[in-house]
Amino acid sequence: MVATVVALNWQWFTFAVAVAFAERRPALLADAQWDEPASARRFSNRFRAGASEAELLEWLESNEFTVDRDTGQASRLIRGLPCNEAVEIGWSKTSGDVLSSTEARVSEAGCL
Numbered sequence: 001m002v003a004t005v006v007a008l009n010w011q012w013f014t015f016a017v018a019v020a021f022a023e024r025r026p027a028l029l030a031d032a033q034w035d036e037p038a039s040a041r042r043f044s045n046r047f048r049a050g051a052s053e054a055e056l057l058e059w060l061e062s063n064e065f066t067v068d069r070d071t072g073q074a075s076r077l078i079r080g081l082p083c084n085e086a087v088e089i090g091w092s093k094t095s096g097d098v099l100s101s102t103e104a105r106v107s108e109a110g111c112l
Contacts, residue, residue, distance in 0.1 A: 023078045023079045023080050024078070024080065025078055025080075025085065025087065025106065026059075026063040027042075028040075028042045028043045028046055028059070029042070029043055029087060029104060029106060030042065032104055032105075032106040033106070034085075034106055034107050034108055035105065035106075035107050037103045037104060037105045040103075040104035040105075040106070043102070043104045044102065044104070046059075047059075047091070047099060047102045048099070048102070049099055049100050049101060050098060050099065051098070051099045051102075052097065052098065052099070053091070053093045053097045053098065053099055054097065056091060056099060056102070057069070060074045060089065063076070064076060065087070065089065072090055072091045072092055072093070073088070073089070073090050074088075074089040074090075075087065075088050075089070077109060078109075081112065082111050082112045083108055083109070083110065083111035083112070084108075084109040084110045084111070085106050085107065085108060085109055086106070086107050086108075086109040087104070087105070087106050088104070088105045088106075088107075089102070089103070089104050089105075090102070090103045090105075091103070
């Protein structure tokens with residue numbers, strides 16, 4: 001009985017440590033709900049129409065996204081617990097490298 005209680009607590013402790021050290025979304029995407037691009041308000045406010053594409057690209061690279069400048073797409077897999085998340089960023093720009101639109105989509109990418 002005691003061994004079972006110890007083993008059970010050890011598993012919970014190990015899981016709690018794993019959750020504490022799991023990857024997290026970038027702060028600008030903290031408010032995004034799964035599969036609801038309009039919910040990423042902090043991101044949309046920061047990179048709204050008229051913002052600099054260069055600033056968006058810098059943010060994407062500093063947050064470890066894979067960026068395809070030609071298509072205006074970036075992606076990143078967040079290896080979190082209990083669920084992984086896929087983050088997709090899309091944007092369009094004017095001829096002067098000024099953003100005309102952006103979209104951030106966060107979706108579930110596998111859960112325990």
